[in-house]
Amino acid sequence: MTDSRQDEAVATPRAEQTFVWTRRHTLMLAVVAAAHILDTIDIAIVNVALPQMKASLGFSEAGLSWVVNGYLVAFGGFLLLCGRAGDILGKRRVLLIGLALFTVASLAAGLATDATTLVVMRGVQGAGAALISPMTLALLATIFPDGPRAKAIAIWGMISGVSGVVGLILGGLLTTGPGWRWIFLINVPVTIAVIVGAVVWLERDPANTRRRPFDLLGAIIATAGMTLVVLGIVQASQAGWGAASTIVPLVIGVVLLGYLVLHEGRVAKDPLLPLSLFKIPTVTGANATQALVGSGMFVLFYIATLYQQEVLHYNSLQTGLAYVPLSLVLMGFAKLTPKLVGTYGVRAVVLVGAIIAAVGMGLLAFAGTDGSFLVNILGPTIVIGVGMALTFLPLSLAAVTGVPADGRGVASGLINVSRITGGALGLSIVAAFAAGYTKQKLESGTSAAIALTDGFRIAFIVGAVLLALAAFTALLLPRKPAGAAAKG
Template identity: 40%
Template sequence: MTSIETVAQRAAPGWMILALACSSQFMVILDASIVNVALPSIRGELGFTPTGLAWVVNGYLLTFAGFMLLGGRAADLFGPRRTLVAGLVLFSASSLAGGLATAPEILVAARVAQGVGAAMMAPATLAVINTSFTEAHARARAFGAWSASGGVGGMAGAVAGGALTTGLSWRWVFLINVPIGAALIVVALLSATGTRTGRRESLDLAGAVTGTAGLAALIYGVMQSADHGWTSVRVVGPAVAGLLLLGVFIVVEARFASRPMMPLRLFRVRGVAAGNGMLLLFGGIAIAMWYFTSLFLQNVLGYSALQAGLGQTPAAVTFVVIARWAAALLPRTGARSLVLAGCACFVAGFGWLAQAHAGSGFVTGVLGPTLLVAVGIGLTFPTLMAAATAEAPEGDAGIIGGLANTAVQVGGSIGLAVLATAAGARAATEAGGSSPAAALAAGYGLVFLMAAGLGLAIAAVSVLLPRHRHG
């Protein structure tokens, strides 16, 4: 490293480091949803089949979740800054390739590569925060800002995708990442991201292969359940293979790896074990809130995709405000109190939302309960992320960040499949004696009640969190 670069990194203020982490996380989450609105235009221009079109979304989500642990360990071995820069380069280059794609295969390949880049970026941003903000209050505020940036990215997808596709072209859904990514690469090269630059260790190749392949196979199988049913060989085969590979991964890490990719000793840290368990459940909460509420607005109340996105904006703003407030409270109250308060909001908000029907008004049927659920998400998400990563040894900050992100993504994937199946089955039983909108409302109502149950489950697991305060 040159002396000029060293001085620039040492002089980098905390706000610049935090802005880098938050902006990178915003891009990662935004790209999981921004493409959805553009899918009809993409299909018309590139000639996708319906099955192939789904992989414009699934290709990204699959590699994003599957490679997260590997990306987290890369941040530990090579340093969070280098891993973040490498992820940004891959993400930006694949975005350019996607925006210029002339055939379906090129676009799907670009989305797969984007997912790998995102899997490097997401855990690296958490490692940046863990190694750059060591004081309890500063770290809590950083987690609040990071969580809020991801939430805003998820909600901005529908609005930004609709605006870019309508005003310019579907290609700009991808091309917009290129100048933003280039700017973030420059900032990353000039910003300090903690005292570590990585450690000289060889990668646990057996663990990397079995862990990554196992996660990818499991998520792939779960993704197929919506089209083929849970008993189909297309679902059972990959899911069982994934579970077997993950079993092999655990054996390798416990018995054979001299320097394991994911040291199992980390699960003896109570915050790591309990926090990741709750994040797995939280993935289902997030899916129920953002995905199924959007479907309710469109399929039951008749909103357009853009109107549905705008209809959820008040909840997104509420989440951002509460997440920042919760981060300020965390060092004083500890994690358990905030999680329990958030779970109370989940139960009340989803219970209220489950009463909505085809004749409900927006304000009382959707806005009120979603604001309450958004308060719960704002209280719990940054708190769970802090609990799952705060007690990790510095040398394992990357893999802990990868584990936390993986828990949310896997929980969301499984939650989407289970909740969608439940909603479809309930709607089918109601279809004979109800209007289509009423039948769908009944299905979504069941989903919201199940989400309230997930809130109760998170509250139950929260008793395992350490009693001491963070500050």
């Protein structure tokens, strides 16, 4: 095929009957996937390095948690705004801005000399990730037509699923090797390489993307509301649901988001979050289910990691390596999932996946103080991996299926909001149950190891219930394949 024919295939991806997957499509997919790795891996990579950061920069216990939470609050708070910005300003342009911001923040975080600077830069990293994340899915929906789109999103979803695992492993290797600062510094050359790839291989945005109006008030309300809700959820896991630091931001955030619905439906001429999106069954069902599935993934990486380190006494590297089989399962089933979606439809695949993941989470509850890696870690996490692989791709696909091209950025942001806020809320609920039960056992004279294990067991049971609920919300998804045949 000549270069002119390749360019024509890239420029007209919607005509599925004439679409030919070229080398350029592979390169575009590689660039988008690499960008997606950056924002997902940074959620997990810092977890194993927190003790070293605390000793180096003099963090307090409460302040240390904001190395993780500062990223999540900014990420979750800015997703809707950044998703809509891509629809209006251009997806490639917004992706490049996000990558540049992420590069600068990573460099500053790696060179931080005090705790405050590190936390602030983690927030800036989160804002950069909010610019990057929705653009990656939106770009795939724009570049590839329905059939090949399933294959592209399968690869994207596989990478997203394994990024958290890779983050734990890479964090352990860097922390025990050159030191915790390289967790951030390594982002700099990688991100620069992705920027070069995006400039060279991604299509320029249409010229008319700059001419559309922007709902500034809606953007301010949505960003403030989402930020406060995520902040309140994060505070709940630390101070409890009854604390003022939890209730105040949650109430204000919910009120702002409630007004946002009124504003977007009746006031805004070009709304930040078009309410018409929720009339699309795939969008509503995908977001409701993703919130519950996200909570299961957060529980797995957070609670299971604590169990390995605090009860089984794994070091940071051993903890990360324990998730290698999970990543292999995710990669393997990511290749199979598009065919299942094309044959059985989104609803059936997600429903089965949620049930399998719930069973795996339930199996973790059988772990004891002398748990076996093969029986209590490897087996359950493999089962969970199968379930997650069967849910992540179909939900990501459903989130942008049937959405007009000029709304895919905000739709992609919305599914990420559901994943982050749902995961944070689910983890807060699970952590509250676990902490309360552990405290009760300690007060009754139970040993620390048994009390912790019993608390983690409660957490896994609640996590399994949340994943089981995802099977019910999956019924909101369409019965037939959602325009995503796997044969492309």
